[in-house]
Amino acid sequence: MTQQQTPAAEVPAQTRTTPPAAPTGPKKKRKGRWKTVLTFVIVVVVLAAVAGLLWYFVFRNDTSTGEVMTDFVSVGSIQSMVEGSGTTKAKDSATITPGSGTILELYVKEGDQVTAGQQLYRMDDTAARDAVTEAQKSVDNCQKELQAVYDKINELSIKAPHAGNLREVADLKVGDTVNEGDTIATIVNDTKLKLSLYYSYAYENDIQVGQTAQISIPAIMTPLTGTVEEINKVRFVSQEGAVHFEVVFVLDNPGTLTEGMDASATLTAADGTPIYPYQNGKLSYYETTVLTAKASGPVESVNLLNYADVKQGQLLVKLGEKDTGEEIATKENALQAAQEKLKTANEELGKFNAVAPIDGTVLSCSLVAGEEVSSGQGITIADTSVMTIEIQVDERNVQYIKPGMMVNIDQYGTPYMGIVESVSLTATGENGVATFPAVVKVDNPDGSLMSGMYVSYSFVASQSDNCLTVPVQAVKYVSFANVQLPDTLDADPAAGMPEDGMMEDGMMEDGMMEDGMVEDDMAGSAVAVPESYTGGAHLSPLMSVSVAVPMPDTGMDMGGSAGMEGESTGAIVWVRSEEPPVNAILEPDPSWEQPEGFWAVPVTVGLADTSRVEITRGLSEGQEVFVGYQNPDQMYY
Structure with a gap:
């Protein structure tokens, strides 16, 4: 059996009261030395452990590279795709803002489908229409003033208004001054001649325009052919008490006739009866024009000779032009300003009785019938049948995207097919990267895509x-x-x-x-x-x-x-x-x-x-x- 030790509590009292012997000096010194040795050993062990870890994880040359993978x-095929995201917006949209006033009638509400030209609301536009009328008058006046300046410039070139023969020409030479209203020459058209005769009303129904007549001129003793050009139902009473009407004939001038010669004309009735005039008449030039200057200036060139034949539009006198550039510029600026006012007035008028500018859906309408229009109120219309997405393609990939390219569109799992509509040639830079905006068009016939939706896109780059x-x-x-x-x-x-x-x-x-x-x-x-x-x-x-x-x-x-x-x-x-x-x-x-x-x-x-x-x-x-x-x-x- 193992001998049990007596617990300390059971030691006799006299034994426990015996004081222990006091320790000697050398024993205390030995105990302190052992503590120092123990501390040193612990430090060495810790340093060795740290060194071992450093060697294992840092300095160890591990020749084991692992199993080779091949x-x-x-x-096969390799396909790279560019991916990104963007937001949708309607391809066509418009916002209509009314002018100041009260909405008398409102014809649409949010969600309505409208067509281009459909009236949206009605307001009192009396003042706006008056403003348009005044602006149009101002434009008309400015146009007339500007045209008058150009007409003055054109009048410096004096030309023959018709073909004919010059008579009574002015004595002009280069350097002379011509004033507005001066007579330059008379131009007579003597290639044809007129003859005015009077016939009895008894033959009123036997004479018509275009009817042929035989013209007799005693001076040349040669009959010529003429034509009835005009019939005037005047009342000429002869000394015998007969009433006559005027018939004007025209005939070609063979070159030997002149104004003032006596002449007569004989017509033939339907039954063959000859019709004679009441009396002979005198030949006159077919056309006579007194040419006057309509502008003032020095003569730069002149081509005037009495009895010279001229053609229509032929230059007769050229006057020097004064400096009209500043005047023209002033008139043109005034016209432009008037046109801008007219445009603004028309735009304001359109705000009072606006119509839908495009086919589409009314996305928002903040107007209320019977109430005054407040700032910011209006109607927004968008054609959501076609949506667009503006994407940003960086400079590395812009070469891959072309108009007409197909683009995959995804809107939270719902796929759509888009087509690149345009690619900008101008880049924008941010953070050292240049990007080119491109517009993708997406057909949206069912309206499932709405403006402002977040979508992702991808397309095959190569x-x-x-x-x-x-x-x-x-x-x-x-x-x-x-x-x-x-x-x-x-x-x-x-x-x-x-x-x-x-x-x-x-x-x-x-x-x-x-x-x-x-x-x-x-x-x-x-x-x-x-x-x-x-x-x-x-x-x-x-x-x-x-x-x-x-x-x-x-x-x-x-x-x-x-x-x-x-x-x-x-x-x-x-x-x-x-x-x-x-x-x-x-x-x-x-x-x-x-x-x-x-x-x-x-x-x-x-x-x-x-x-x-x-x-x-x-x-x-x-x-x-x-x-x-x-x-x-x-x-x-």
């Missing part, structure tokens, strides 16, 4: 079909300054890889490709691609990997692309192969960290999305490529 060069692709992590951008590039850069020309950098389907070397690929101006800079991407092939989630971020094609051959600070840069893909591919770099730069079992192959990249990148040169379908290392310490999501 993928394969495959044929697309490559039947192209070789690899994961974006497989492409690494490096410097070629210290390596020897292979002579043959195409992996398998017979398998459809074009030689000499010329791509199929319109793709070209030097980084420039159709359908949206652009050349980058600096290797190593961010690739110029649309704002965001969707579509394309996607990898399944892997463990955490070390990847190379894909950069844009520099547009140069692998052996000589210009990079930053003059270095030669380009893209490579690590290809798994027992033997080096024909276009492999046999001695890669050590800084590239070549994975075991892989060869560095120079490539030319094309279009890229968020997961895969197009390889336009350097690889062939089916090749296994390095993607990264799987890190077992972290999960990749």
Whole structure:
């Protein structure tokens, strides 16, 4: 049995009352030394632990990179899409604001459908109409005053008003002054002659306009043919008491007749009876005009000769023009001001009895029949059958969007199809990025889209079909300054890889490709691609990997692309192969960290999305490529 110890409480009283021996000096000194040693040991242990952690997490050279992850060069399609958001508004809208006054009648309310020209309300417009009338009078007067100035200028050129022969011409020469109202010449039209005769009313029904007559002129003893030009039913009473009417004949002048010659005309009635005039008459010129100056000025040119034949519009006298520029400018300014007042008056008048300017829906109406119009009240009409969305496309992507392009519109899950209506050529800058506004038109026949709605949009920026692709992590951008590039850069020309950098389907070397690929101006800079991407092939989630971020094609051959600070840069893909591919770099730069079992192959990249990148040169379908290392310490999501 184990011997039990007696508890302290059971010790005899005399034993507990015995005072303990006092400690000696050397014993106290030994206890303090042990405390110091213990503290030192604890500090050393802590420092060792910290050093171990630092070595493990910071300074340890872990040669375990994790499991190699690969993928394969495959044929597929890559599509990049520009995405964004905007708000809707009606393609056509108008706001009508009444003038001051009371709404006598209101014909519409919110939600009503209206057609262009439909009256919306009625107000008392008496004062507005008076204002329009006065403004129109002012415009008319200004126009007349301006025209009078131009007429004065035109009158400086004195021209023959009709063809004829000059008579009684003024004695003018260059430098003489002509005053307004001075007689210049008389122009007679003697190519034709007139003859006025009187016939008895007994023959009233036997004479008509256009009837042919035989003209007898005693001076030439040769009958001529004339025509009845005019019949005047006057009352000429002869000395014998007979009443006669006037008949005016016209005849061509053979060139030997003149005004004042005696002549007579004989007509024939329907029954063949000759009709004679009461008495002979005298020939007169067919037309006579006394030409007078309608403006004043010095004579600059003159073409006046008595008995000279002239044509209609022929210049006879040219007078010098005075400086009328200032006068014309004053009149034109006055006319413009009057026209502006008339326009304003008409606009004000329209506010009193407004009509709908467009077909559409009344979105708002703050007017009340029988009440005075307050500031800000009015009617808003919008044609919501077609909506527009203004989108902002940044400078990197404006080349992809063209009028007529289809745009996908989504309004909280409801899809619509839009069409690019216009793209502005003027950019606006903000935060170092230039954007170009574009307008997208969306048909909205059912009215499900309303003004001010928030929508998202997307459109295809560029697309490559039947192209070789690899994961974006497989492409690494490096410097070629210290390596020897292979002579043959195409992996398998017979398998459809074009030689000499010329791509199929319109793709070209030097980084420039159709359908949206652009050349980058600096290797190593961010690739110029649309704002965001969707579509394309996607990898399944892997463990955490070390990847190379894909950069844009520099547009140069692998052996000589210009990079930053003059270095030669380009893209490579690590290809798994027992033997080096024909276009492999046999001695890669050590800084590239070549994975075991892989060869560095120079490539030319094309279009890229968020997961895969197009390889336009350097690889062939089916090749296994390095993607990264799987890190077992972290999960990749």
